[in-house]
Amino acid sequence: MLLQMDNITKKYGEFSANRGIDFSLRAGEVHAIVGENGAGKTTLMRILYGMEQPTSGTIRLNGKEVSFASPLDAIQGGVGMVHQHFMLFPTFTIAENIVIGNEPGSGAKFDRKQAVKIVEGLCDQYGMKVDPRAVVSSSAPGVQQRVEILKVLYQGAEIIILDEPTGVLTPLEVQELLDAIKQLTKQGKSFILISHKLNEVMDVADRITVLRDGAVTGVVEKGNTDAHQLSRLMVGRELMELDRKPITPGEKVLEVANVSIRGTKGKPVLDEVNLEVRAGEVVGIAGISGNGQSELLQVISGLAQPDSGRIAVSGKDVTGKSTREIREHGLAHIPEDRYVWGANRTATVMDTGLMGHQRRLQKGGFLNLKEIRSLVSGWVQKFSIKTGSLETSTQYLSGGNLQKLIVARELEQGTPFLIAAEPTRGVDIGAMETIHGELLKRREAGTGILLVSSELTEILKLSDRVLVMFEGRIAGELSAKEATEEKLGMLMAGGTL
Structure with missing residues (x-):
């Protein structure tokens, strides 16, 4: 041996x-x-x-x-x-x-x-x-x-x-x-x-x-x-099968119209991108990393500004608005990188859970610490987040446990539109089951979800429609019935169907 x-x-x-x-x-x-x-x-x-x-x-x-x-x-x-x-x-x-x-x-x-x-x-x-x-x-x-x-x-x-x-x-x-x-x-x-x-x-x-x-x-x-x-x-138990029930989509909760961002070398990072997400549907975006998905999410959430085009969230024009304003118009965002966009490593578990909720969890200018503690404790239990206490610094959480905390925080926003970028990155199979189930519950409750994932199995499992990005453009769209790994892989590589 x-x-x-x-x-x-x-x-x-x-x-x-x-x-x-x-x-x-x-x-x-x-x-x-x-x-x-x-x-x-x-x-x-x-x-x-x-x-x-x-x-x-x-x-x-x-x-x-x-x-x-x-x-x-x-x-x-x-x-x-x-x-x-x-x-x-x-x-x-x-x-x-x-x-x-x-x-x-x-x-x-x-x-x-x-x-x-x-x-x-x-x-x-x-x-x-x-x-x-x-x-x-x-x-x-x-x-x-x-x-x-x-x-x-x-x-x-x-x-x-x-x-x-x-x-x-x-x-x-x-x-x-x-x-x-x-x-x-x-x-x-x-x-x-x-x-x-x-x-x-x-x-x-x-x-x-x-x-x-x-x-x-x-x-x-x-x-x-x-x-x-x-x-x-x-x-330690049998996993449950996901049940994605048929739903008739409602009104638009996201509209991206002719959005472009110029790249540093003249070639556009986003090139006349058009897409929409309706209430009660999951729209998946597949693509090899570096084909504009990150920039698209940043421009929708206000982390970057478009050079041209228009973005609307819940029917309100949010083009050029700040991240705070866009979130107040009805956006929640599970970011693709939990460390860069989703958390402060030195913040406690409780403070990380509070982020984005702080304005509604205060009265007379003071935070309601009792309600915050109860809320975050509930997430820790529901998502099986392993932490010593709510005062533990997030830098001591495993990547998967921090991911679960951020997912719980954003799902709890209860907004009409949710960006879910790599929602199960680094989590185990049990947590993946929980997160997928919660995303489908939000869908059934009428939330429109834009799902970006490098896991094609996740895209196929959750999406009602799938868009493929290639070199900053939408290269194709497939319904849930049409989409297969082979077809998506062909579009992701720049081919045609």
């Missing part, structure tokens, strides 16, 4: 993040770890990578007991980790990011040509193509993911931990990553894959360990299980 973790326990005060976990990894194997948010997956891997120390338990590599005091220790021991949020220097080139910490050159002089040659050699050796001279900030998420993997391979990793590696990747990039993992295992590398996407786990994993509430609920060979059994082990 290449790696053996025995009886790993990690306590934070009275809270146990890991409870007596046994985990093993064979050479040349992909071993996936699945579980709900807060189940202890990342904590266990942070212990292996030297970022945390276990309260008790032992780790053995090739039969020898080890204890990594830091990530540097782990790297020297042959363990590398690719984090959920990329840890690259955006202004550096790909080659510079890969060799940093062990740069070629003599003395203080960095040999850039040699760095490029090294990366080209890594690309050839492992079959992962990148442009060593490209700047990271101008590279697609899929390329950045390959850079992270090449970096740990350059550091000599034999065991590679991937923490939710496909969260920001397109379907094509996901498949390329899974193919790369399979190729690397053939070359003797071993992977630990933390994921909540069971279809990807079933594609690439050899074995799967399921965690729930910090403990192991099952260890299964891929050939002896399926996604249904895994989901049951993860949540």
Whole structure:
């Protein structure tokens, strides 16, 4: 056995993040770890990578007991980790990011040509193509993911931990990553894959360990299980089927007419975009990242201004209005990036829940703290948000738990129009079920929803109509009955039906 973790326990005060976990990894194997948010997956891997120390338990590599005091220790021991949020220097080139910490050159002089040659050699050796001279900030998420993997391979990793590696990747990039993992295992590398996407786990994993509430609920060979059994082990119950009832849409709650935004190089970021959302319908927008979806959401919500065109929310012209004014006209917004747009890392759970509600939850100029506490406590319970208390800083919440808090906050606005951008990014299957159910409840109550998601299964499951964006334009529209992954993929790639 290449790696053996025995009886790993990690306590934070009275809270146990890991409870007596046994985990093993064979050479040349992909071993996936699945579980709900807060189940202890990342904590266990942070212990292996030297970022945390276990309260008790032992780790053995090739039969020898080890204890990594830091990530540097782990790297020297042959363990590398690719984090959920990329840890690259955006202004550096790909080659510079890969060799940093062990740069070629003599003395203080960095040999850039040699760095490029090294990366080209890594690309050839492992079959992962990148442009060593490209700047990271101008590279697609899929390329950045390959850079992270090449970096740990350059550091000599034999065991590679991937923490939710496909969260920001397109379907094509996901498949390329899974193919790369399979190729690397053939070359003797071993992977630990933390994921909540069971279809990807079933594609690439050899074995799967399921965690729930910090403990192991099952260890299964891929050939002896399926996604249904895994989901049951993860949540401890059967998942419910979604019921999207037929609804006749009502009046327009959003109208986007001929909206354009000029790009920095003359090419429009948004090019004469026209769309509408009616009360009681979910309109999905599919598209490869970078084709104008983010800019469209920003211009609708007032975070950016259009160069031309008109936007109306609930029948009121909001073109050029501030974010606050647009929200007061009936907009709620689950943002695509919870950290950039959805929360302040240093704010408490209660303050984060309050954001956007503060004007209605005050009397005589003072906040009604009792009502706020009751409201946010209800969300924590309803969405199973794992937090020490309402006074906990959001920076200590897992990404999935922060996502659930933001979703609850925006759903509770009760507005006639809701933007739901990547509403289930980084959440587990149980939370996904809850969020999808709540979105459909809002639809049945008459809310019009604009859904933007990189998950085509989510788009197909929830949408009444699907629009596809390509190079800043609406490239096509399909009804729920017409839409398939194949048709959407064709339009997303710039093809025609």
